[in-house]
Every structure is written in C-alpha cells, then in structure tokens.
C-alpha cells in the first residue's frame with residue numbers, strides 16, 4: 001500500500017480523473033503499446049492512472065479505489081485485473097460516462113471515493129500504530145529482562 005502522503009496526494013489530484021482522456025494522457029511514458037492488452041487506452045478505460053516512480057515505472061493506480069498495481073505484462077487485461085483485485089470499486093459499477101452524470105450522481109460518487117480514501121488512511125494509520133506499539137512492547141520487555 002502506498003504511503004499516507006502518496007495516498008493523500010493521489011486522492012486530491014485524482015478528482016479530475018473521472019475523465020477518460022485525462023487518465024489516458026497520464027500514460028504518455030507507458031511501455032505497452034500496440035499488440036498489447038494493456039495499452040494506455042485500455043488502462044484508462046479500466047479506471048487506471050499511470051503513477052510511475054524511479055523504482056516502480058509501471059505502477060498504475062485506480063483513480064477511484066486507489067488500488068495500485070505493478071508488474072504489468074503485455075497480455076494483462078486491465079479491467080480483469082481491476083475486478084480481480086478490487087471487485088467492489090465504485091468506478092467498475094458506473095453505468096454512465098462521466099459527462100452523462102447528474103450533479104447528484106457525481107457527488108454521490110465523490111462521497112464514496114472519499115470514504116474509500118479515509119478507510120485506506122485509517123488502515124495505514126492503524127498499521128503504523130501497531131508497529132509503534134510493538135516497538136514499545138519490545139523495549140519494555142528488554143528492560144524487564146535486565147532487571
């Protein structure tokens with residue numbers, strides 16, 4: 001899972017990624033082109049945004065559920081991989097194009113996207129807290145061993 005600051009940056013910048021064109025344009029440096037199942041167009045169609053880093057050049061992240069996938073192969077089907085790894089993603093159940101949404105439908109989706117983000121941040125914070133508690137517990141145990 002991405003670090004909390006990365007999650008936050010992605011959540012706030014992905015509000016414009018309801019647009020298929022914006023998602024597709026993010027794949028300008030994507031290695032899989034013609035004769036592949038995961039072309040930029042198909043990645044965008046499946047809800048993904050290209051989020052490369054120096055160490056992970058092929059990371060793609062869903063703008064809605066924020067799941068990130070890497071290690072893509074030319075024959076990988078982006079929609080199949082998305083459904084397999086995040087079956088409850090709200091984007092996958094959208095039945096309309098972004099431009100056809102009513103304002104009420106858009107805000108409903110944004111509320112859901114916010115809930116997903118908050119759930120991930122909460123999970124991330126709880127994992128960090130658990131790690132901190134483990135370190136404190138180990139320190140206390142080592143002090144008891146000395147006495």
Ligand SMILES: [Zn+2]
Nearest residue numbers: 062064065089
């Ligand atoms: Zn998703």
